[in-house]
Amino acid sequence: xxxxxxxxxxxxxxxxxxxxxxxxxxxxxxxxxxxxxxxxxxxxxxxxxxxxxxxxxxxxxxxxxxxxxxxxxxxxxxxxxxxxxxxxxxxxxxxxxxxxxxxxxxxxxxxxxxxxxxxxxxxxxxxxxxxxxxxxxxxxxxxxxxxxxxxxxxxxxxxxxxxxxxxxxxxxxxxxxxxxxxxxxxxxxxxxxxxxxxxxxxxxxxxxxxxxxxxxxxxxxxxxxxxxxxxxxxxxxxxxxxxxxxxxxxxxxxxxxxxxxxxxxxxxxxxxxxxxxxxxxxxxxxxxxxxxxxxxxxxxxxxxxxxxxxxxxxxxxxxxxxxxxxxxxxxxxxxxxxxxxxxxxxxxxxxxxxxxxxxxxxxxxxxxxxxxxxxxxxxxx
Numbered sequence: 001x002x003x004x005x006x007x008x009x010x011x012x013x014x015x016x017x018x019x020x021x022x023x024x025x026x027x028x029x030x031x032x033x034x035x036x037x038x039x040x041x042x043x044x045x046x047x048x049x050x051x052x053x054x055x056x057x058x059x060x061x062x063x064x065x066x067x068x069x070x071x072x073x074x075x076x077x078x079x080x081x082x083x084x085x086x087x088x089x090x091x092x093x094x095x096x097x098x099x100x101x102x103x104x105x106x107x108x109x110x111x112x113x114x115x116x117x118x119x120x121x122x123x124x125x126x127x128x129x130x131x132x133x134x135x136x137x138x139x140x141x142x143x144x145x146x147x148x149x150x151x152x153x154x155x156x157x158x159x160x161x162x163x164x165x166x167x168x169x170x171x172x173x174x175x176x177x178x179x180x181x182x183x184x185x186x187x188x189x190x191x192x193x194x195x196x197x198x199x200x201x202x203x204x205x206x207x208x209x210x211x212x213x214x215x216x217x218x219x220x221x222x223x224x225x226x227x228x229x230x231x232x233x234x235x236x237x238x239x240x241x242x243x244x245x246x247x248x249x250x251x252x253x254x255x256x257x258x259x260x261x262x263x264x265x266x267x268x269x270x271x272x273x274x275x276x277x278x279x280x281x282x283x284x285x286x287x288x289x290x291x292x293x294x295x296x297x298x299x300x301x302x303x304x305x306x307x308x309x310x311x312x313x314x315x316x317x318x319x320x321x322x323x324x325x326x327x328x329x330x331x332x333x334x335x336x337x338x339x340x341x342x343x344x345x346x347x348x349x350x351x352x353x354x355x356x357x358x359x360x361x362x363x364x365x366x367x368x369x370x371x372x373x374x375x376x377x378x379x380x381x
Contacts, residue, residue, distance in 0.1 A: 006031040007052040007123045012041040012068060013084070014060045022055070025112040026119060038063030038071070045076045052126040053119055055106075058085040069102055074179050078129055080122040084108055136236055137182065143234050144186055147193055157207040158195035160339070160350015161280055165191055167352065168276045175314045176268075176307065183239035184269035191244060191273060194227035204347070209285050243269035247277065252301035264304075271304040275311060278303075289315055324374035330360050337376040343369065 009030040011022045019034045026032050033048055035041040038060060045051060054072055058065040069081045083105040103122055106115070152159040169188035173181040195203050202216050212220060227244060231237050247270050249255065253262025275296070282292035293312055296303060322337050332355055340349040340363070348371065349359055355377065363371050 007126070008033070008050065009119060009123075010035065010041060010044055010048075010051045010054040010079075011056075012036075012038065012054065012060070012065070013057040015057070018057065022115070025115060029116060030119065030123075037061075038065075038068035041068055042071055042075055045072055045079065049076055049079070051076060051079045053080045053082065053122040055082045055084060055119065058083055066102075073101060077179055078126065078133070080126045080129070082106060082118065082122055084110070140186065140234070140236060144189060147230070148189060151193055151196055154196040155192070155198065155200065155203040156347050157204050157339075157350055158192040158198075160352050161207065161284075162189050162192040163350070163354075164280055164352030165189070165273070165276050168280075169272055171314055172272055172276070172307065172311055176310045178268060183243060184272055186237075187240045187243035187247075187269055187273055188276065190227070190231065190240060191247065191277065193230055194223035194225075197223065197226050207284055209281055239267075239269075243267055243273060246270035247273040249274065250302050251304045254301060268307075271307055275303045275307050279311070320378040322376055323379055324376050326373050327360075327363055327371050327375060330355050330363075330375065330377070332357055332360070335378040337378045340375055341372050342366070343372060 007030055009026060010033050011019060011026070012035045013019050013022070014036055016036065019036070023032055023034065030053075033044055033051075035044050038056070039062070041054070041056065045054065054069070054076075056065040056068050056072075060068070063071075065083050065085070069083060072079065072081060080103045081101070083102050085105055086108050103125055104118060106118055110118075148159065148162060151162065165188035166185050169185050170181070173184055178184065195206070198206070198219060202212070202219060205212060205216070206220055224244070228241060231241055231244070246261070246266055249262070249266055249270060251263060251266070251271060251274075253260070256262050278296060278299075279292050282295055283289070287295065293308075293315070296308060320335075334355040336349055336351050336353050336355065339347055339351050341347055348363060353359070
């Protein structure tokens with residue numbers, strides 16, 4: 001249990017006497033936990049965090065400090081990392097700082113006041129990281145919300161696809177234990193933003209995979225460039241733009257220019273988005289989930305096989321129940337399983353959107369009998 005108002009710090013060293021000394025000097029200022037190996041340290045990070053700082057000795061059996069901190073970065077990317085090292089390990093420590101984004105390395109033996117000073121500086125660095133993250137998330141969340149609201153008005157079908165892609169991306173990232181995922185979910189949510197430049201009829205033809213005229217195809221081909229142009233005006237969206245720029249790339253690199261990234265060199269977000277987009281297109285054409293996954297599996301080399309298998313397992317464990325309900329029985333929190341249309345076949349709400357009080361009110365305000373019923377919704381089992 002964390003001690004109130006004390007930053008949590010993890011110290012990792014295979015020598016119990018060293019850990020006792022660190023505990024003696026640091027426990028009055030910090031909520032201190034210890035581990036005697038890299039493996040135990042990783043378990044601490046996973047189950048006893050979040051930690052503001054992790055301090056590791058360089059020389060440890062099985063997994064040295066540089067290797068441990070490299071893995072710690074994947075498990076807890078916001079935790080500030082520091083390395084304790086002797087003079088003989090200096091070259092390795094410098095390499096670890098350069099390669100592993102370690103905040104600072106400390107030479108042993110280190111007097112207690114300097115250790116306290118170093119850990120205090122690392123805690124302040126963690127505070128700055130957290131403050132910047134909050135500001136970034138709030139600023140970007142507002143910009144993304146504004147763009148998606150514009151998309152919902154300009155192209156309901158594209159908006160519905162974006163909502164579904166974000167939902168699936170969040171679930172797949174959770175399944176695959178992707179550590180940093182905000183930009184992947186944002187890329188999924190913004191992947192259709194270029195569709196605001198398309199006429200409504202063309203957007204629907206793209207959505208359902210219908211044949212396009214040469215003129216329509218030319219307009220559709222400009223959508224990615226228009227999306228990048230829109231997003232290029234928003235600071236800090238570079239990771240999102242990278243995902244979107246590479247989302248069409250095959251996993252095996254067969255379509256990549258010579259020397260360009262392929263396979264696991266591709267950003268995981270781009271690999272996820274390629275898989276989810278093609279899955280959603282197949283579902284939009286009427287293919288059941290199992291059939292859509294089977295079709296994707298037959299496209300050898302197109303998708304990351306680990307992600308494809310993860311998605312198969314993810315969809316296989318979902319416990320959502322499909323129900324057919326009248327409009328009067330809709331409740332916030334349900335998810336539309338199918339597109340909701342009017343009697344004249346106008347799209348009212350795209351499938352995948354969450355039922356909100358606003359959506360219910362809007363549909364109830366239509367003339368009686370205008371909404372096709374029953375409405376198919378997903379309900380958590």
